[in-house]
Amino acid sequence: MLLKDLDPAIVDYSDNFDGSCQEPSVLPARVPQLLVNGSQGIAVGIATKVPPHNLKEVVAGLQAFITEPSISDADLAEDRSRP
Structure with a gap:
């Protein structure tokens, strides 16, 4: 992929x-692998953790982006919950 x-x-x-x-x-x-799978690690002394997102919400976001490629970030995040 x-x-x-x-x-x-x-x-x-x-x-x-x-x-x-x-x-x-x-x-x-x-497919946005980082959102679907999540990740964690330490680099240069800074730790990060991105939890996996709900696959249905990621797909809904992709569908919204395909339908309206110029959709704003605020509109894209409006109906989606976050982990």
């Missing part, structure tokens, strides 16, 4: 750490 659209016409490529090859600068996801 993350590697589906790695076409150079869709995703920008940049040099890897030593310049020996090109790698995608982002992994395009068809």
Whole structure:
């Protein structure tokens, strides 16, 4: 799912750490993996935890975005609860 659209016409490529090859600068996801699965970790002494969201609410948000691509963040979050 993350590697589906790695076409150079869709995703920008940049040099890897030593310049020996090109790698995608982002992994395009068809589904917002961070919201669905959540994540936690510590980096640079700062801890973070993103809890998993309700799948039905994520899908409802995706449907709202597909229906109205210019929807504002406030309108998108209006009818959705948060974890």
